[in-house]
Amino acid sequence: MAPRILSALAFAATATAFPGSGSSFNATALFGPHVSSGTLIAAFSDPGFASVVGPRWSTWEAPTYVAAIKPATVSDIQQIVKIAGQHQIPFLATNAGHGAATGYGDVQNALNINLAHFNSVSIDVAASRMTVGGGTKFGDVFDPLFAVGKELQTGNTWCVGVMGATLGGGIGAFQGLHGLVIDSLESVEMVTASGALVKASKTVNSDLFWALRGAGTNFGIVTEATFEVHDYTNSGRVVLGQFSFPPAANVSVYSAVASFDRYIPPELALFVSATFNRTAGESRVNVAVIYFGPVADAQPFLDKFDALGPLAKVVRNLTTPDLFGKVLSTGVCNDGGRQNPYHVGLGRTDVATFSKFFGEFDTFAKAHPSYAAVVVAQRYSNVVMGQTPDTATAYPWRDIKTYLLFSNTYTNNSIEGDVDVASKSWRAMFEATSGFSTPHMYVNYDHGDEGPAAKYGARKLAKLRVLKQIWDPHHLFGTPNPLY
Numbered sequence: 001m002a003p004r005i006l007s008a009l010a011f012a013a014t015a016t017a018f019p020g021s022g023s024s025f026n027a028t029a030l031f032g033p034h035v036s037s038g039t040l041i042a043a044f045s046d047p048g049f050a051s052v053v054g055p056r057w058s059t060w061e062a063p064t065y066v067a068a069i070k071p072a073t074v075s076d077i078q079q080i081v082k083i084a085g086q087h088q089i090p091f092l093a094t095n096a097g098h099g100a101a102t103g104y105g106d107v108q109n110a111l112n113i114n115l116a117h118f119n120s121v122s123i124d125v126a127a128s129r130m131t132v133g134g135g136t137k138f139g140d141v142f143d144p145l146f147a148v149g150k151e152l153q154t155g156n157t158w159c160v161g162v163m164g165a166t167l168g169g170g171i172g173a174f175q176g177l178h179g180l181v182i183d184s185l186e187s188v189e190m191v192t193a194s195g196a197l198v199k200a201s202k203t204v205n206s207d208l209f210w211a212l213r214g215a216g217t218n219f220g221i222v223t224e225a226t227f228e229v230h231d232y233t234n235s236g237r238v239v240l241g242q243f244s245f246p247p248a249a250n251v252s253v254y255s256a257v258a259s260f261d262r263y264i265p266p267e268l269a270l271f272v273s274a275t276f277n278r279t280a281g282e283s284r285v286n287v288a289v290i291y292f293g294p295v296a297d298a299q300p301f302l303d304k305f306d307a308l309g310p311l312a313k314v315v316r317n318l319t320t321p322d323l324f325g326k327v328l329s330t331g332v333c334n335d336g337g338r339q340n341p342y343h344v345g346l347g348r349t350d351v352a353t354f355s356k357f358f359g360e361f362d363t364f365a366k367a368h369p370s371y372a373a374v375v376v377a378q379r380y381s382n383v384v385m386g387q388t389p390d391t392a393t394a395y396p397w398r399d400i401k402t403y404l405l406f407s408n409t410y411t412n413n414s415i416e417g418d419v420d421v422a423s424k425s426w427r428a429m430f431e432a433t434s435g436f437s438t439p440h441m442y443v444n445y446d447h448g449d450e451g452p453a454a455k456y457g458a459r460k461l462a463k464l465r466v467l468k469q470i471w472d473p474h475h476l477f478g479t480p481n482p483l484y
């Protein structure tokens with residue numbers, strides 16, 4: 001490690017010659033003497049900055065950094081937070097870099113704390129427990145769990161940070177069977193705003209643990225987390241049916257999806273997406289049927305969509321690491337695109353709204369050749385997650401049935417204004433027929449303009465703000481998705 005730090009320190013340089021505060025500071029001078037030799041530090045202008053700063057998925061509303069630091073030990077993180085706090089240097093700890101919302105653009109002239117060194121995974125098979133570092137990605141746990149016959153409800157792609165997703169709740173195809181990711185979180189160790197290393201669980205700092213499960217990025221940096229893991233379902237094999245339908249089938253497809261509003265089996269997850277096929281020159285409605293069980297049990301659900309006349313169909317029998325790590329990650333894990341997401345949580349599938357949206361999406365895509373969005377509705381059973389009382393965690397929206405995400409991407413930035421206008425109108429249209437009287441927004445899917453009540457729940461905010469006063473009174477954390 002020593003040679004790496006020497007070269008890192010050697011190329012570290014900043015705009016000013018002395019440690020400072022706010023928008024200009026010399027990170028090497030300020031932090032270097034207080035961190036271990038494995039820590040890398042670089043100013044933005046240094047040639048080695050790119051290897052120290054954390055990766056970033058979306059170029060839209062990206063944070064701006066004066067410097068980056070990649071700590072090697074927990075005590076390094078404690079020192080960094082303490083010193084940054086003392087000097088009023090804004091910072092953002094990042095891991096896989098998939099956070100995308102206007103709030104990330106609010107992080108300006110900051111210090112990036114790259115958590116990549118905290119990527120440990122250890123599994124206690126007999127106790128059904130897994131402990132991961134604060135810098136792990138979901139892809140780090142798929143294979144180790146499968147190898148010992150276990151599973152955890154994760155997000156759906158390998159490239160997303162475990163803690164970034166978990167601290168907002170954590171959704172994914174396994175949630176019908178196992179609930180939100182937070183529902184399996186047992187304890188964490190974290191660095192709080194004072195620089196202290198604290199534990200939080202149902203019995204230790206239980207209020208903090210409550211807040212972490214839904215609003216967690218406002219309270220500190222998790223260095224390590226322990227989850228309860230489950231024996232794998234169907235020996236770790238899952239059925240995936242992928243169907244692609246012509247535009248004219250939109251109403252029949254959405255109606256089939258709506259037939260699951262009252263009941264969807266916990267083993268079943270549906271992804272229903274709108275895309276525009278540039279080769280064919282028309283839109284597609286696509287359905288992915290994911291079934292955690294034998295092919296024979298999945299068959300009725302495959303048949304239901306097969307009967308609607310798909311243009312293309314592929315049915316596979318896969319391991320869950322292949323489902324999440326390969327198939328569902330294809331195309332979405334590439335960094336560097338302009339990704340400007342919008343989202344709304346739904347309590348029902350309003351076929352007329354979906355169909356109206358699809359028509360407008362088709363028109364919009366035809367008029368904007370660089371628009372390459374995937375608008376996907378993820379439908380999961382919320383029976384198991386509903387067994388955890390609303391009061392048990394900060395996460396406010398256990399009643400969401402369908403997470404609708406407008407994954408907007410485009411290469412021509414001049415269409416951004418049009419994308420925003422269209423997306424806001426679609427979001428409002430879905431909100432109006434969502435079955436909810438107030439906006440329900442999964443915080444990790446936000447655009448950034450929804451406000452704290454939509455992301456955290458009005459009824460949760462008072463307690464969250466009291467806890468914020470206790471644990472982070474000077475608001476060192478939480479700029480991307482603040483409680484205020």
Ligand SMILES: Cc1cc2nc3c(=O)[nH]c(=O)nc-3n(C[C@H](O)[C@H](O)[C@H](O)COP(=O)(O)OP(=O)(O)OC[C@H]3O[C@@H](n4cnc5c(N)ncnc54)[C@H](O)[C@@H]3O)c2cc1C
Nearest residue numbers: 094095096097098099134155156161163164165170171222
């Ligand atoms: C392609 C893609 C797929 C996705 N799939 C899913 C999914 O299946 N399920 C789901 O729930 N969400 C999903 N998301 C949303 C995802 O949960 C959020 O984008 C999440 O914030 C990403 O975390 P990250 O570490 O990748 O990003 P980063 O930008 O590195 O971090 C995001 C936020 O988390 C904080 N953070 C990260 N690590 C820690 C830590 N150890 N301690 C404290 N704070 C931390 C950061 O400070 C930042 O505020 C997806 C997003 C994308 C782009």
Ligand SMILES: *[C@@H]1O[C@H](CO)[C@@H](O)[C@H](O)[C@H]1NC(C)=O
Nearest residue numbers: 013014016017018026028029
């Ligand atoms: C930052 O501080 C380091 C260590 O004190 C020093 O070597 C370097 O020259 C400083 N950089 C600038 C730009 O002043």
Ligand SMILES: *[C@@H]1O[C@H](CO)[C@@H](O)[C@H](O)[C@H]1NC(C)=O
Nearest residue numbers: 244277278279280281284312
């Ligand atoms: C797009 O349409 C073309 C022509 O119909 C087809 O060959 C291709 O497979 C489609 N692409 C996707 C991603 O469905």
Ligand SMILES: *[C@@H]1O[C@H](CO)[C@@H](O)[C@H](O)[C@H]1NC(C)=O
Nearest residue numbers: 237294295296316317318319
């Ligand atoms: C699914 O794949 C596994 C492993 O190849 C195989 O044992 C099983 O028979 C397959 N099931 C079906 C229904 O094809």
Ligand SMILES: *[C@@H]1O[C@H](CO)[C@@H](O)[C@H](O)[C@H]1NC(C)=O
Nearest residue numbers: 247248250251355358359362
């Ligand atoms: C969606 O389906 C309805 C009913 O079949 C149809 O009238 C409409 O044109 C379809 N939308 C598109 C974009 O094809």
Ligand SMILES: *[C@@H]1O[C@H](CO)[C@@H](O)[C@H](O)[C@H]1NC(C)=O
Nearest residue numbers: 368369370412413414415418
């Ligand atoms: C980009 O979009 C703008 C606005 O729609 C349009 O005028 C322009 O021609 C587009 N540029 C390219 C290269 O397509």
